[in-house]
Amino acid sequence: MHAIEDAGSRPAPPGLRERKKRRTRDTLIRCALELFALQGYERTTVDAIAEAADVSPRTFFRYFAGKEEVAFALQDSVESSFCAALRERPAAESPLAALRGAVLTSWDSLGEEVGSVVPLELHMRTYRMIESTPALLAVHLRRLSEVEERLAHEIARREGLDLATDPRPRVLLAAFGGVMRVTGRIWGEQGGAGMTELRGIIADHLDQLGPALAENWRT
Amino acid sequence: MHAIEDAGSRPAPPGLRERKKRRTRDTLIRCALELFALQGYERTTVDAIAEAADVSPRTFFRYFAGKEEVAFALQDSVESSFCAALRERPAAESPLAALRGAVLTSWDSLGEEVGSVVPLELHMRTYRMIESTPALLAVHLRRLSEVEERLAHEIARREGLDLATDPRPRVLLAAFGGVMRVTGRIWGEQGGAGMTELRGIIADHLDQLGPALAENWRT
DNA sequence: TTGTCAATTGTCAGACGCTGCCATAATCTC
DNA sequence: GAGATTATGGCAGCGTCTGACAATTGACAA
Numbered sequence: 001m002h003a004i005e006d007a008g009s010r011p012a013p014p015g016l017r018e019r020k021k022r023r024t025r026d027t028l029i030r031c032a033l034e035l036f037a038l039q040g041y042e043r044t045t046v047d048a049i050a051e052a053a054d055v056s057p058r059t060f061f062r063y064f065a066g067k068e069e070v071a072f073a074l075q076d077s078v079e080s081s082f083c084a085a086l087r088e089r090p091a092a093e094s095p096l097a098a099l100r101g102a103v104l105t106s107w108d109s110l111g112e113e114v115g116s117v118v119p120l121e122l123h124m125r126t127y128r129m130i131e132s133t134p135a136l137l138a139v140h141l142r143r144l145s146e147v148e149e150r151l152a153h154e155i156a157r158r159e160g161l162d163l164a165t166d167p168r169p170r171v172l173l174a175a176f177g178g179v180m181r182v183t184g185r186i187w188g189e190q191g192g193a194g195m196t197e198l199r200g201i202i203a204d205h206l207d208q209l210g211p212a213l214a215e216n217w218r219t
Numbered sequence: 220m221h222a223i224e225d226a227g228s229r230p231a232p233p234g235l236r237e238r239k240k241r242r243t244r245d246t247l248i249r250c251a252l253e254l255f256a257l258q259g260y261e262r263t264t265v266d267a268i269a270e271a272a273d274v275s276p277r278t279f280f281r282y283f284a285g286k287e288e289v290a291f292a293l294q295d296s297v298e299s300s301f302c303a304a305l306r307e308r309p310a311a312e313s314p315l316a317a318l319r320g321a322v323l324t325s326w327d328s329l330g331e332e333v334g335s336v337v338p339l340e341l342h343m344r345t346y347r348m349i350e351s352t353p354a355l356l357a358v359h360l361r362r363l364s365e366v367e368e369r370l371a372h373e374i375a376r377r378e379g380l381d382l383a384t385d386p387r388p389r390v391l392l393a394a395f396g397g398v399m400r401v402t403g404r405i406w407g408e409q410g411g412a413g414m415t416e417l418r419g420i421i422a423d424h425l426d427q428l429g430p431a432l433a434e435n436w437r438t
Numbered sequence: 439t440t441g442t443c444a445a446t447t448g449t450c451a452g453a454c455g456c457t458g459c460c461a462t463a464a465t466c467t468c
Numbered sequence: 469g470a471g472a473t474t475a476t477g478g479c480a481g482c483g484t485c486t487g488a489c490a491a492t493t494g495a496c497a498a
Contacts, residue, residue: 017445017494024446045483056448061485094434134361141360142353145400159436167401167424172431174401178393181364182386205386212391213428215313217378236465236474243475264454275477280456 025063026117027053032070033118037125041071041133068139071130074123075140077113079147082106086154095155095169099176100206107195124194131188141181148177179205244282245336246272251289252337256344260290260352287358290349293342294359296332298366301325305373314374314388318395319425326414343413350407360400367396398424 014022031052035044046067050057064070085102093101114123130136152169156162163169183201187193211217233241250271254263265286269276283289304321312320333342349355371388375381382388402420406412430436 015495020494021446046485047483057484058449058486059447062447065485067484095436096432097434137364138357138361141364142357145356145360148397161436167427168431168436170401171398171424171427174397175394175428175432176397178367178395178397179390182389182393205390208386208390209394209432212387213315213394213432215316217314217380217387234466239465240475265456266454276455277457277478278476281475284456286455 024053024055024059028055028060028063029070029073030118033074033122033126036071036129037122041067041129041136068136071126071136072139072143074114074117074126075130075143078106078110079143081110081113083147083150083154085109086151091158095159095172096176096209098155098158099151099172100203103180103202104199107199127184128188131185144177144181148173151176175209176206179209243272243274243278247274247279247282248289248292249337252293252341252345255290255348256341260348260355287355290345290355291358291362293333293336293345294349294362297325297329298362300329300332302366302369302373304328305370310377314378314391315395315428317374317377318370318391319422322399322421323418326418346403347407350404363396363400367392370395394428395425398428 028049032044032049035049035052046060047057049067049070050060053060060070064073082102085106086098089098089101111120114120130140149170152163152173155169155172156166159169161169180202183198183205187198187201190197247268251263251268254268254271257263265279266276268286268289269279272279279289283292301321304325305317308317308320330339333339349359368389371382371392374388374391375385378388380388399421402417402424406417406420409416
């Protein structure tokens with residue numbers, strides 16, 4: 001009784017069960033990332049994460065398929081916000097210009113969504129940890145290649161092309177994704193750089209894509 | 220006594236110990252790849268590989284750091300032959316042309332080195348297995364990014380540039396490596412294609428790098 | 439309120455990957 | 469051949485991850 005008489009529209013009011021689940025999940029993510037930042041990824045056991053979050057180790061594996069997955073839980077938001085940003089680019093833009101615009105704007109809007117789970121500083125530390133931990137870097141690269149494939153589909157849709165016959169969307173995304181990985185790595189290497197520096201590195205390197213393919217570099 | 224009086228030059232005659240070690244290693248690789256091809260990567264245990272090679276499981280880990288490593292043992296040959304091919308390209312070639320030439324020629328010369336350990340058909344099956352097994356694909360992408368870094372150094376050396384200040388070598392390799400990954404994936408998807416088809420796919424996609432970056436695709 | 443159903447969780451046992459330690463056996467050196 | 473080196477095997481143990489079962493908790497209706 002006295003239940004909130006909601007408007008009955010789509011986002012059905014989450015019951016206590018759903019709220020509890022989300023809280024447990026967020027707690028696990030926060031505890032895991034904090035322990036990772038504190039003592040490194042490999043030296044943090046699942047048992048320690050579960051204990052910090054006050055659940056049984058078995059429950060951890062009911063929320064995440066493995067220890068790796070929890071490290072990428074927040075990257076999901078970043079990637080989907082990037083895909084959404086691309087879909088909203090004006091159709092008049094060229095494919096490369098649309099990608100460039102999407103990546104530069106999506107870095108602004110993700111702060112809030114991530115910040116509601118963990119402090120942004122911790123999220124950036126996590127990214128650097130992924131770059132510097134071989135096992136995580138490998139998974140990260142595989143995930144990026146999946147994003148590239150999704151984006152290639154979106155570019156093909158924008159241009160009205162068939163991915164099976166026209167290799168240009170995938171080739172473009174291969175080049176674009178490659179540049180994004182290089183910039184991410186360079187950004188991670190220079191210690192405590194922030195978002196602003198990252199935008200600069202991205203813009204600089206994207207500008208070098210054309211020149212790098214030129215026949216003669218000695219200009 | 221009666222030992223071969225060798226010329227005393229560099230390749231010192233391998234003693235019995237060295238020969239035995241190499242034989243054990245080759246046997247482990249062959250048994251592992253055959254079991255992988257037969258029943259998949261995840262469902263093949265290290266114990267099974269060791270038993271097939273007639274050594275103890277403990278010995279397996281003295282030859283390979285992990286189960287993943289044995290799957291990439293032959294890829295090492297491919298990668299180093301590619302790096303060597305790039306170093307031998309004429310200095311007059313443009314960076315992209317040198318990469319293109321190196322990748323197309325290196326695919327010819329590796330047949331023998333690989334074939335001395337396992338049949339070539341098994342090696343190609345292994346490559347497709349890597350592409351289709353998430354855990355192996357992740358490691359594969361990380362290894363490729365390391366190769367890209369080495370090649371970027373070589374390009375910078377050819378052109379007399381400083382990698383720390385000029386982003387073009389890394390950007391070029393990012394784009395080139397991206398195309399190589401796309402071609403490898405496409406090749407793996409179309410079942411039993413051979414080396415010839417792979418060369419064609421590579422050449423086609425490299426030709427699309429310039430057009431894909433163009434402003435207007437509707438030509 | 440109470441009872442029923444479904445979902446979440448904890449506990450336990452166990453497979454598998456991987457490592458350190460020590461004893462044994464093989465090879466190499468003299 | 470004796471002694472030093474090195475490869476191998478066996479074992480105990482840690483950490484990741486999974487299946488099965490029982491207990492607890494929230495959702496929903498009588």
